[in-house]
Amino acid sequence: MKRAAASILLAGLLLGCRSETPEAQVRAAFEACRTAVEAGDAAAATAPLDGAFRGPDGLDRASSRSFLQATFRQQRVGVTVLRSVLTERNGEILQEVDLVLTGKSGALLPEEASHREFHLRWRKVSGTWRLVELRTADGN
Numbered sequence: 001m002k003r004a005a006a007s008i009l010l011a012g013l014l015l016g017c018r019s020e021t022p023e024a025q026v027r028a029a030f031e032a033c034r035t036a037v038e039a040g041d042a043a044a045a046t047a048p049l050d051g052a053f054r055g056p057d058g059l060d061r062a063s064s065r066s067f068l069q070a071t072f073r074q075q076r077v078g079v080t081v082l083r084s085v086l087t088e089r090n091g092e093i094l095q096e097v098d099l100v101l102t103g104k105s106g107a108l109l110p111e112e113a114s115h116r117e118f119h120l121r122w123r124k125v126s127g128t129w130r131l132v133e134l135r136t137a138d139g140n
Helices: 002-017 022-039 042-046 061-074
Strands: 049-054 076-089 092-104 112-125 128-136
Touching: 022 042, 022 076, 022 092, 022 112, 022 128, 042 061, 049 061, 061 076
Parallel strands: 049 128
Antiparallel strands: 076 092, 092 112, 112 128
């Protein structure tokens, strides 16, 4: 009985000590954002954005959340990831993603779909990976 309890405790400690790679942590944060967008949850979608976040057209964290809230009031959004490549450089992770974004008004097929390419820059802040920059492939 004691031996089984000790084995369970040891296994729990080893699992608790195992840390995910930075790339795995960023992938998980990105997936949480994607899931939140599809669920129409602007707060959860913008949760990983750093306070100094900068996006296309000068969007900051607060304006990104407002933009998403307005979008979600009008339609559901689908996100399909076609490609995601992560590169670690100078303590940051750069992520290139190709997405298909769909707008749905409740119909079975998307009314609108567009292919988009983005470059994301992630930085670890207080033990958590935060999105500090998002720009389109054309530099905006």
